[in-house]
Amino acid sequence: MxxxxxxxxxxxxxxxxxxxxxxxxxxxHGLSSGGLAHDRSLAPQALSSGARTTGQTILSSQSPGATxxxxxxxxxLGLYLLAAMGVDTVTGTTPAYxxxxxxxxxxxxxxxxxxxxxxxxxxxxxKCSELKLSWSVDEPVLIDxxxxxxxxxxxxxxxxxTTPLDQSAAFLSPIGGTFQLDASTGTPVTATVLSGDxxxxxxxxxxxxxxxxxxxxxxxxxxTAACSLVVVPDDLGMWQRAITGVAARGGTTPAESPIYGxxxxxxxxxxxxxxxxxxxxxGAKVMWDCAYPSPSTAGAAVQLSWAGIPVASAGGTPLAFxxxxxVATY
Amino acid sequence: xxxxxEIKEDVHVDMGDGDRRITCDFAAGEVEDPNADDLxxxxxxxxxxxxxxxxKETPKTPAKASAKEDDxxxx
Numbered sequence: 001m002x003x004x005x006x007x008x009x010x011x012x013x014x015x016x017x018x019x020x021x022x023x024x025x026x027x028x029h030g031l032s033s034g035g036l037a038h039d040r041s042l043a044p045q046a047l048s049s050g051a052r053t054t055g056q057t058i059l060s061s062q063s064p065g066a067t068x069x070x071x072x073x074x075x076x077l078g079l080y081l082l083a084a085m086g087v088d089t090v091t092g093t094t095p096a097y098x099x100x101x102x103x104x105x106x107x108x109x110x111x112x113x114x115x116x117x118x119x120x121x122x123x124x125x126x127k128c129s130e131l132k133l134s135w136s137v138d139e140p141v142l143i144d145x146x147x148x149x150x151x152x153x154x155x156x157x158x159x160x161x162t163t164p165l166d167q168s169a170a171f172l173s174p175i176g177g178t179f180q181l182d183a184s185t186g187t188p189v190t191a192t193v194l195s196g197d198x199x200x201x202x203x204x205x206x207x208x209x210x211x212x213x214x215x216x217x218x219x220x221x222x223x224t225a226a227c228s229l230v231v232v233p234d235d236l237g238m239w240q241r242a243i244t245g246v247a248a249r250g251g252t253t254p255a256e257s258p259i260y261g262x263x264x265x266x267x268x269x270x271x272x273x274x275x276x277x278x279x280x281x282x283g284a285k286v287m288w289d290c291a292y293p294s295p296s297t298a299g300a301a302v303q304l305s306w307a308g309i310p311v312a313s314a315g316g317t318p319l320a321f322x323x324x325x326x327v328a329t330y
Numbered sequence: 331x332x333x334x335x336e337i338k339e340d341v342h343v344d345m346g347d348g349d350r351r352i353t354c355d356f357a358a359g360e361v362e363d364p365n366a367d368d369l370x371x372x373x374x375x376x377x378x379x380x381x382x383x384x385x386k387e388t389p390k391t392p393a394k395a396s397a398k399e400d401d402x403x404x405x
Contacts, residue, residue, distance in 0.1 A: 016350065102378070
């Protein structure tokens, strides 16, 4: 009987040290796309011979990892953000704790996946190389993550997460959220937003050393961030200010230096009147870019697609994430 | 002199030190003579405005040169 691909869960847990897989995963949940991966660098040996055929294949490297997308479950979201940012500072008392994330050494993680109800795989000594949160209108907030790993168990034993989130309704939603943007000042103002995303990328140096085709180390390097917001404006004053740097409308020449703006977005837990779960994301210093809109024959409302490059203010982070939920620690 | 830190509110820190993780819990109040892991966490909390070293040593002002040395310097 074929394996049923509908039956699939992804699990994750934070390791305290490199080299020791954590069993079982802390959380598990379904995926909207992606999964664990095992890539191999395979090529026929480049060699002349007595025939036009090649007799050997060379396996030069293997790369365990994962690329996954799921709803942003509010319990697990903090662990994802910790994996991508590195430091979690928790304040507050039960039932609402506030997790403030900042950049630091990334934790090693153990990742799990089940498939078809009978197959299990895991990778560990994994690091998160990219995290993206996105939403469209009022659909559930999605989290996309990309991982690299040093170790793998292609035949992992059955696992049951400590906190299963399968089919949970406790995910982030734009409904009830707030959306603010300003393209030329540090004080964002409420905007009519259709969609948006925020991305944190950890440049990851993954190398295979002599002696094994599995990766020897994964070293995080440069941190970059990106954000975008699609806005329906009442006028093009913000666009003009972003170009001219003049506070009032009417600036006559493009500015010769970057103009920094800002944004602030809050997203709330789906269907929860208590709203313990809130994600507040801010970019205090963002260089925004936006194409001048074109007329259209359909006569639809003009939309501005703002693409931002957040940078860190002194002592800060390019993108600041503050998550309030009922989880005390990860 | 014992190093003393003032913690503004109960706080938990989860951070990395190389390949290992450090997790520290501090209650609001004072922390005296923190160990090495706590010290890393406290320095992080200070950068976040959640802790403050209350008896931080201030750099000593260079002692005023003696009259004899001054004479030497001007010779």
